[in-house]
Amino acid sequence: MTAIFDTILQGVLLGGLYALFAAGLALIFGVMRLVNLAHGDLIVLAAYLILLIANALHLGIILSFLIALPLMFAAGYVLQAGLLNRVIGNDILVPLLTTFGLSIILQNAMLTGFSADSRRLTTDGIETASLPLFNGMAIGIMPLLTFAAAVGVIVALNQLFYRTALGRAFRAVSDDPVTARLMGIDDKQLFAIAMGVALTVCTIAALFLGLRANFDPTIGPGRLIFAFEAVIIGGLGSLWGTLAGGVILGVAQTIGASINPEWQLLAGHLAFLVVLAVAPRGLFPRAVD
């Protein structure tokens, strides 16, 4: 009984990590219908940025992370305003290919700049700390913080979307860009802000990715697939759905692994297929399109 409970608990916590990877992706897709294939690489880039700041200024990881947040927001703004806004339009393929190319450029630029060494963000032992539960079970502090961060990010994004004027503009552009423009909303600038917010979320994901395990310049695309699945299980554009999608993926994986480790990733992908078959638009689809 304890074993089953432990398996599910680990799966839920793992889901937090996937939801964190996915939140930025869901945000971008929700606002501008852009599938950002460079999302995983941008997370890795943010992780390197945190590491770079920590090494250059001899700061702790948390402080470096706080400095990296506005920098990544600015990077996102410039990326959207300078590049992606030029390709976004009626054809969905052009921006898709642009982000694909961006992914390859980012990987190789990081390889040149940071070498192929596998790196990590380290703190003073919080990675291995845990809270003892009943029956000799223990729950890691780090996975718990990751899950809390995922919930925090999604609450914050929901507040932004449904409680602020900026969020109203985001939703307006997302629902009907032409009418939104008629109402005096500058959609290109909104897109740039949205990408900035997405890269800020990427930086939070990068912090937990770097604290949890190693990263190297080529690891991004491998992280993208789970983020995609979490977004699609949850329903395109729904933020809480993304968290639910992450948790479903995580629990499916840990249950699969407890039967046989060969089934770990397969179980996650199967859960994804089952959801697609039962509810092709995801569990909590927000947009009607």
Added chain:
Amino acid sequence: MVSRTFTFTRRKFLATSAATSAALASSAVFAPAVRAAAKLLKLGFVSPQTGPLAAFAEADNYNLGLVRDTLKGGLKIGSTTYNVEIVVKDSQSNPNRAAEVAKDLIVKDEVNLMLVASTPETTNPVSTQCEIEGVPCVSTAAPWQPYFIGRQANPGDAKTWKPFENTFHFFWGLEDVIAAYTNMWGQVSTNKSVGGLFPNDGDGNAWGDKMVGFPPVLDKLGYKLADPGRYQDLTDDFSAQIAAFKQAQAEIITGVVIPPDFTTFWNQANQKGFRPKVASIGKAILFPVALDALGKAGNNLSCEVWWSPAFPFKSSLSGVSSADLAKGYTTATGKPWTQPIGFAHALFEVAADVLKRSADPTDPKANVASIAATNLETIVGPVKFGSDALPPFARKNISKTPIVGGQWRLGADGKYQIVIVDNQTAPNIPTGGKMEVIT
């Protein structure tokens, strides 16, 4: 007037240009004779300089610099001095690309000798191209089983395995890693219960194989192996494996794990209160940066050592010792030494030696014969083909280099150092300490 002296008339112009073209023509006629004084030998070199395998090729540029420096004045073979040009190609960690650049080197550059290093994903496609085209090829830095068996027409049937004509390889094999690990484990008292982390990739399947991997050897030595099954690389959760190891009360952990997965596993094991006495891991903890990434939790992790500054060998090219080669790399790049440095260097040692002994270094057949007759003391140990330490089918093409067991220790300066703790597999390599349990 000064300007007048520079004024060309039509007639003058014709005369000068005629003279110039005559001079050009004559130099073209004499050029081949001039070049014949210093003939050119071309070496092709393929390694994964970019992509996921790039850590293995990180020291290539440093070694290439050293070798080009040593060969600057040409290579004297018999009475002729040859200029040696090394044409370097990047496999981008992609087997298809490796085969493509190998073909380029063979057809366009017409290399006299092919060199290739680092992982079966690089050595195998390049060697296979060379075997087809009849170009002599020397490779290293991939265990010999995936190199030899992986290139056979039917890897599943040992009876059909055939030696190769033109392609040769020096490195160690799976049996050597197993010996190095179990020797280390023998030094400490444990309950002989082993947990295996074998991923579903080329290495993981070979290490966990019930015929040629760890299971049969461990069985013979009285160890009990808990193998929960093959998992996928880049797994984010190891709670199933940790539960299985806890249930088996495993005090030893082994496996061949990629760096991010080992960090995930080790942190999660610590969180869940699972603390084995010994962890001997291939691949993940090969490079010092991986240990730095683990922080304090990396102390006393153990792995195989195929080259280190403590190896008592020196370069046949420049006479530099293992310790000095490693120090030179650190001085030049500011990075800690890594195990592939020695092998990239040894590859060029073998190349120079092969060309020097070749009856005609421009003739592929003579070069193949010269490789087969290699008997060279390199910086990674002796390279000599035909040893009876190998099964008969592999003797012609494979030379085994020594491997020992090492343990990572956290120094007072906060830097990790690998200490050789067991040398039963190669007694001529000195140990620096005894095996310790993880505390």
